[in-house]
Amino acid sequence: MQPLQYSYNNRKSEMLHIPLLGVSLVLLLFLASPASSCKEEEKTSLFEFLNGLSQASGLTSSWQNDTNCCLWEGVICNGDRTIIDISLAAMGLEGHISPSLGNLNGLLKLNLSGNLLSGGLPSTLLLSSSITVLDVSFNKLSGEFHELQSTPNSAMKVMNISSNFLTGYFPSTTLEGMKNLAALNMSNNSFAGEIPSTICVDKPFFVVLDLSYNQFVGRIPSELGNCSGLKVLKAGQNQLNGTLPSEIFNVTSLEHLSFPNNHLQGTLDPECIGKLRNLVILDLGWNGLNGKIPNSIGQLKRLEELHLDNNNMSGELPPALSSCSNLTTIILKDNNFQGDLNHVNFSTLSNLKFLDCRSNKFTGTIPESLYSCSNLIALRLSFNNLHGQFSSGINNLKSLRFLALAHNSFTNIRNTLQILSKSRTLTLVLIGGNFKHETMPDDDEFHGFENLMGLGINKCPLYGKLPNWLAKLKNLRALLLDDNKLSGPIPAWINSLNLLxxxxxxxxNLTGDIPTALMEMPTLEAAHSAPIILKFPVYLAPFLQYRTTSGFPKMLNLGNNKFNGIIPPEIGQLQALLTLNLSFNNLHGEIPQSVGNLTNLQVLDLSYNNLTGEIPSVLERLHFLSKFNISSNDLEGPVPTGGQFSTFPDSSFFGNPKLCGATLMRHCNSADAVPVTDVSTEEYADKVIFAVAFGMFFGVGVLYDQMFLFRYIYFG
Incomplete structure (x- = not known):
């Protein structure tokens, strides 16, 4: 057939072109389609699957009885009209997986991941002799993974059943017949029992095993050393104990070895570590390991990530660490490492992005060689014994966004701020717990901090006042200046920090009235705005490592100062507040009725002031209030009984002898009421004073932080 020639000068040719083009398209579609419809018995199996769904998303419009099922959405057939691939990932499917899919004798790949499917995993899929790839991850499958005697000729190569609610013991019998298995991901379920020693038997192609986020117990079987081709071995976030078997280190093909958050003990054997020449990621954090990092770690030339945090390891860092030139991440926080960091030549680690050595016993100064790491994004050396003044070399770190050096013995805060303020990249700076008894600089010579979102200069304690240069930090979201000796009033420019x-x-030692300018902060006024997210990846708990992002509470903490005057009625404008603490001041007058407008409030502390009058009944509107404290004032009248008030302990009202109520020792209208005994400031503070704090720090590949509500922690 000759190609159709089209000419603008030939109207007849133009008229013929459109219908001929349509015929051509139909012909092409016909040639691209299977010769005839799919097999009727396979269509029946698909309909049984469809009927088992309570929510089929858009499938019902595509899967029609009078159409060729080889053309249905997510279905692929071969030239013999046999279904070989079903891909229905993230389709919003709900319901059960029908066993009928196991009747598709030519099915090679089945992907149902990322849906809301529930019930058990049909045994027909596990016993299939044709399926090579089975992915049902990220669903709501449940029940025990029953032991099945799989067929000797099982074709299964990849099985991903992760992120479900499956329970029971490890399905060793089911897996024994899967001789071709290359990758098994059972992570993020509730499997229990011991890891069987037979898992590697007769599996010459086995390269990936992920058992993390389950409830496995016992020792790591030494027989894992028989998985000679294994590249990925992950079993973190379980309850494994004992030591790392030396046999594992014979698997020289390993690239990813990960056992964090278990109960492992012992040391890192120098001879064993040096064998894993292909290792890229080593993660043994959150265990009970002790001893030193062996010098043989320098032989791991491909190593990119080293996680040994939250163990009992000690000693100096080996100089050979500088030979691991591909390192991007070093996480050693919460150990007992000591010595001078200058023993490691960081200038050879040009790829380093994240260095976390928080809570150790390092001494000396910050290594100058560290300032050669031009790709460094996050540096965390808080809670060590470092000293000296900051070097201007830190400005060579053009990618640095997160800096946490709190609780060391650094000096000269003026010099520190002059250096750091020149950075155009810093987003978070935590330098509290240093500069002991120095004076907070208060001038306009600091220019920079253009992208600073969080600043912590707390627990120093610094003298002076709230510095005017803070007014320049227009991107500031979080400001921590607590536990200093700052004096004077809150400046009127505070409401110019529009994002705070x-x-x-x-x-x-701040004084004066609580200014109305503080009641005009835009981000605290927007009650119905979306939660503000600081883009710091988070470390919430050992079982959610480096995986999530968190919003921080909208908080105003003015507690333990010398403020006087009244609580401004304008406080009711801050309808987005979650935490309000005005305790331990000299405030007087009544609790404003407008506090009842703070309907998002979770924490309210007005204790240890000179407040009078009754507790406003409008506070019963505060349905989210979980912490409430008005102790040691001069309040009177009945305690409200509605809303959350029935949940608050008596200690919330101590030191107000004129209060009465069913929950107190003084009953209203009772002449025989027993007076409430006051308590000392020191005694009460030990029992009920609270602080809300947040920490921001980093982890694998990204920054992370930690947030504990109603629980006092240190920052940095």
């Missing part, structure tokens, strides 16, 4: 939503200036 977390302010902690507690435990200072």
């Amino acid at each position: 939503f977390y302010l902690d200036i507690s435990n200072n």
